[in-house]
Amino acid sequence: MQTHHADLGAEIMELHDTEIKLRVVNPEIKLWRMFDVVEALKNSQNEASRIDDYSVSQTTLEQVFIRFARSQQEETHAAPGLQFNK
Secondary structure (H helix, E strand, C coil), X not given: CCCEECCCCEEEEEECCCCEEEXXXXXXXXXXXXXXXXXXXXXXXXXXXXXXXXXXXXXXXHHHHHHHHHHXXXXXXXXXXXXXXX
């Protein structure tokens, strides 16, 4: 299965037996366009890409923090102005 869906500007975040979680990365995508593409997949004759059910939701604040934390790198030096007493 593809890791990006070009029609939505989306990437696969999670993939399980019967579930797929996509993240729409295109900030210009319209809500009607998301539903249009997903409905086309729902009505697809191609068994491999057909879906039975779906939902659309906004990213939660927790998901934003988790994604942010994953992208951070550990600081290995002292912050400016901070002194360590040995």
